[in-house]
Amino acid sequence: MVQMYDDGTYHENNPTWHEEDSPWKAKQIIKIIEKNRLNPQKICEVGCGAGEILNQLSLYFGTDKEFFGYEVSPQAYQLCLTKAKPNLTFQLSNLLSEDTEFLDIVLAIDVFEHIEDYFTFLRKLKNKAQYKIFHIPLDLSVQSVLRCSPILKLRRSVGHIHYFTKETALETLNDTGYKVIDYFYTGNTIDLPNRGWKASLMKIPRKLAFSINNDLAVRVLGGYSLLVLAE
Template structure:
C-alpha cells in the first residue's frame, strides 16, 4: 500500500496483512488486463511503468509477462509486509522499493499506476497533488463504494472500512471530480465489473449480478449508482 506522513498505520503495523494475507494477488491478472486495455484504447506505448502501493507486485509481473521487452517496471510499497511479498520477484526489468514514492524526488515515469489506492489515504487530495508530478500519464482504478444499494445495506460499506481500510467512498462523478480538482486532465475512463468478474460466490451475489448485467446494457451510470458493484478505470495526464 501507499503512504505519506498522514497515512493510517495499518499498512506498516501488519494489521492489513493479517486481514488480507494474499494482498489480493488473486485479483491482479484481472486488474492488469484492464490496464492493458486502457493503454491500447489510447495508443500508449510507455517505456517505463511505475505502480504506487504495489502490494505483492503481481500486477507489474502480469504486465511484464505481456508487454514488450523494452518496458521497465517499478513498484513502490511502504508496508514491510507487502514488500516481503514482492521483493524476491524482481528481475532485470522489474524493480521493487520499500519506499514512499512521494518522497522520492528523482522518480519520474511514463505511466504511473494508482490501482485501488487513494481511497485508503487519509489526505487523499494532498496525495493526489503530490503524485501528479511523478509521470506523464496516470492510470487509476477506483472502487465505487457509494451506491444506493450499499447505502441501504450500510454494513457493506463498514466492512470495506474495517476489512479493506477504505477511508473514502466515491461515485463515478465524485471520483472524477477529485482528480480534476487536484490538477489531472481526464483522457479516458470506463467501468470495471468488480462484483461480476471477481465476486461470484454467494447465491445472493449471483442473483444481483444477473440484474446488474441486464441493467448495465441499458444505462451504465444508473446501474453503478443504484446497484453498485463497479469500479472505475481512468487514464489522465
C-alpha cells in the first residue's frame, strides 16, 4: 500500500489530491485553533498532499506566521510547489525522519489511517510540536459494516488500511501518549458537494439523526470524521 504514494497510483486514482476539499478542511482547523485560543507562529503539516490546506491557513492567518509542508509523494509535491511563498515552504521528505525545530502545531489531516505502523508514527509525531491536530475519518459504522463495499472502496481508491470509530480513535491517541484537549465531529459528506449519489441520498437522514443524537447517528449511519486537538 505504501508504494501507491510513490509510484503514482494514488495520483492516478485521485488526480486533484482532494485539493477541492482543502478550504473546508482549513475552516475546521481554524475553528478548533480559535476555539481553544491558540496563537501558533509555526504550523507544519505531515502528509500535506497538494498543499492547499496550508495555503488556505496562510491566507487566513497572514504573513506573520510560518507554514511548513512535508509530503512523500513526488506527484503531490509538484502540486505543492505552485503554492510556495516566503512564509509557506514544502519539502519532499518524511517529517519524522527530519531533525526539525520544535513547532507550535503539527497537522495530520486524514493521514494515520493510511500508515501500516500507525502507533510508531503517532509516538514519533508527538515530539514534533506542542500541539497536534488530527482529522480522522470514522469509516466504521453499522451501515458500512453491513454493506462492506464502502470500506473496500476506501481501501482501494484512497488507501485506508485502518478503520476507526470515535471511541477507538480517541483511545489510540491515549494509548500513544497524547492528552486530548478538544474534539468535534466534521461532516464532509454533509457539507461537501460531489460525494456521489448515495452520499447525497443520505444527507437528510444523517443530518436529522445527528440533530437528535450525534454519537448514535455517526455510529449507525457514518459519514463523519473527527477533528482532534491534542498535546
